[in-house]
Amino acid sequence: MARSERSPRGATIVDVAARAGVSPMTVSRVINGRTGVGAETRVLVEEAIRALSYTPNPAARSLASATELRIGVIYSNAGAAFMSDFLTGVFEEASARGAHLVLLKGDNGRPPSSVALEELAASNISGFLLAPPLGEAPDVLRILRDAGCAMAAVGAYQSPETICVRVNDRAASYQMTRLLLDLGHRRIGFILGNPDQAASAERMAGFYAAVRETGGVDVQVVQGDFTYMSGLAAGEQLLGSPNPPTAIFASNDDMAAAVISVAHRRHLDVPNELTVAGFDDTTAAVTLWPPLTTVRQPVRELAAEALSLLIAEIRARGSKSNVPRERILSHQIIERQSTGEVNPSSSSSSPS
Numbered sequence: 001m002a003r004s005e006r007s008p009r010g011a012t013i014v015d016v017a018a019r020a021g022v023s024p025m026t027v028s029r030v031i032n033g034r035t036g037v038g039a040e041t042r043v044l045v046e047e048a049i050r051a052l053s054y055t056p057n058p059a060a061r062s063l064a065s066a067t068e069l070r071i072g073v074i075y076s077n078a079g080a081a082f083m084s085d086f087l088t089g090v091f092e093e094a095s096a097r098g099a100h101l102v103l104l105k106g107d108n109g110r111p112p113s114s115v116a117l118e119e120l121a122a123s124n125i126s127g128f129l130l131a132p133p134l135g136e137a138p139d140v141l142r143i144l145r146d147a148g149c150a151m152a153a154v155g156a157y158q159s160p161e162t163i164c165v166r167v168n169d170r171a172a173s174y175q176m177t178r179l180l181l182d183l184g185h186r187r188i189g190f191i192l193g194n195p196d197q198a199a200s201a202e203r204m205a206g207f208y209a210a211v212r213e214t215g216g217v218d219v220q221v222v223q224g225d226f227t228y229m230s231g232l233a234a235g236e237q238l239l240g241s242p243n244p245p246t247a248i249f250a251s252n253d254d255m256a257a258a259v260i261s262v263a264h265r266r267h268l269d270v271p272n273e274l275t276v277a278g279f280d281d282t283t284a285a286v287t288l289w290p291p292l293t294t295v296r297q298p299v300r301e302l303a304a305e306a307l308s309l310l311i312a313e314i315r316a317r318g319s320k321s322n323v324p325r326e327r328i329l330s331h332q333i334i335e336r337q338s339t340g341e342v343n344p345s346s347s348s349s350s351p352s
Helices: 013-020 024-031 039-051 058-064 081-097 114-121 138-146 169-182 198-212 228-239 253-265 299-316 344-348
Strands: 070-075 100-105 127-130 150-154 163-166 187-192 218-223 247-250 275-280 293-296 326-328 332-334
Touching (some): 013 024, 013 039, 024 039, 070 081, 070 114, 070 299, 127 299, 150 299, 187 198, 187 253, 228 247, 228 253, 247 253, 299 326
Parallel strands (some): 070 100, 070 127, 150 163, 163 326, 187 218
Antiparallel strands (some): 293 332
16 A cells, blocks of 8 residues: 555655755745745755645744844834734734744834844844834934844835835825815814824825815814824814814824814714814724724735835845835725714804
8 A cells, every 4th residue: 555645743844855855944945935946956845845745834934934034123102003003914924924023112102222223133133124103213224224234114205225115195185185175174173293204294285285275274283293192182272272173184093083082072073063084094993983084094015015025125135136115005085974064053153
């Protein structure tokens, strides 16, 4: 009777390596599509995989490649809804790519310390993925650049040393403002994002571009910093003004959610007495009442694409391959129950 090619426990990467006459590391390179394996050797490994009906284990693939591809993920605002989607996209892409992630978080919204960054950069890290706003933090970029590390950033704008993946913030903000104007709103509040991020200025520019097209618009602009707490302060300032807006557009969902909370405290009906819109379409947009009208920027896809391009950059070093330095993904306006046509009574008088 013929003996089965597969053991009862299932073939392992060691079994494949033994059959092909190569090292387990070579098998790992073939499985993960990496370079450095000759054509004949690759054929031998692929034949061994088929003969043994070997199925790579995702966790094993990650561990096998950890010493080859280690990505430092740096972030500073773990509490934001944005970060939940960002990290989900990173984890999913890293699993598919067999990359090992090393996370480094700054405290209280600040970047990690220079010492922490320098130590991580010196620990055999292949490259760094930066969450907003760290892709535009000069000290962070300087340390990583001086260490010769490949870098990719989400939500940042093009720089010579960093791969940047984002949406068209100006166009997205313009379209959302246009929606509010088309609903009849002529008293509109706008909450700015973090002043240290280029995306904040771009979103403000899109807002004003739409407003300038329409006459007779009363604009109230308040500074925020993308945090829920700043949204609370901005919401109180706008809704406590002598002639409060009938619509408020916040530069992200966290601040928009805070505005809705302020409106509820003031017994304002959203959207019958106050329209609210946000930006991001994170989980916060659908876990509050009413669900938020917002700009959907595909945060998970942005993070995954940035990691994918970073890995391509790392593997292309020393070759003639050209990896794109900037990638702009599509956004979408998502209309939910937090926006409505202007109420004639609120458009002519202040809410009580």
